[in-house]
Amino acid sequence: ETGVTQSPTHLIKTRGQQVTLRCSSQSGHNTVSWYQQALGQGPQFIFQYYREEENGRGNFPPRFSGLQFPNYSSELNVNALELDDSALYLCASRGRENTEAFFGQGTRLTVV
Amino acid sequence: GENVEQHPSTLSVQEGDSAVIKCTYSDSASNYFPWYKQELGKGPQLIIDIRSNVGEKKDQRIAVTLNKTAKHFSLHITETQPEDSAVYFCAASKGYNTDKLIFGTGTRLQVFP
Numbered sequence: 001e002t003g004v005t006q007s008p009t010h011l012i013k014t015r016g017q018q019v020t021l022r023c024s025s026q027s028g029h030n031t032v033s034w035y036q037q038a039l040g041q042g043p044q045f046i047f048q049y050y051r052e053e054e055n056g057r058g059n060f061p062p063r064f065s066g067l068q069f070p071n072y073s074s075e076l077n078v079n080a081l082e083l084d085d086s087a088l089y090l091c092a093s094r095g096r097e098n099t100e101a102f103f104g105q106g107t108r109l110t111v112v
Numbered sequence: 113g114e115n116v117e118q119h120p121s122t123l124s125v126q127e128g129d130s131a132v133i134k135c136t137y138s139d140s141a142s143n144y145f146p147w148y149k150q151e152l153g154k155g156p157q158l159i160i161d162i163r164s165n166v167g168e169k170k171d172q173r174i175a176v177t178l179n180k181t182a183k184h185f186s187l188h189i190t191e192t193q194p195e196d197s198a199v200y201f202c203a204a205s206k207g208y209n210t211d212k213l214i215f216g217t218g219t220r221l222q223v224f225p
Binding site: 092 | 201211
């Protein structure tokens, strides 16, 4: 176990809806990154949060947004869901720079 | 932008044989190269990593080599066991970013008893 937990594990949404995914970081970790992993592909970097501020973003549209809370838990929000948003969403947390990032087990999102 | 290519996409070996997975990256500024193992229903787990100031790193049955001039790096698993069966991903990033990673497309390794 990595100490990084994500919820829910699975969910199904309808195209056009909004979704919020949650990540609880490992204790003491102040940096969290979110990734999207389409079936049969490698994870793609969405964005990173450090001390409640966005600290880098990949090639994802603004309808992908995030929040990080003072206890370092975080959320990924996706608006106006599209069928192509169906994927496994992973969060990874770490402590100090240059140390290992630990991944959660992911949330499997299906958009129908 | 940065791109990481990974080969092969699938690899089948007999238990006890060696397995080699290769990756090529495009951004010469990349200097951190981790390898992850992902089992069904789980998130990726770091198994070994290497930084650009080192050419080779070994941890028991697992080793990684890096050729910065050619911009490629490889994972070597010796004495494979059935529990090594999983999907393996290489990744690359710049600076000390152990988590702003560009991943390869993955290699499904099957080890047959």
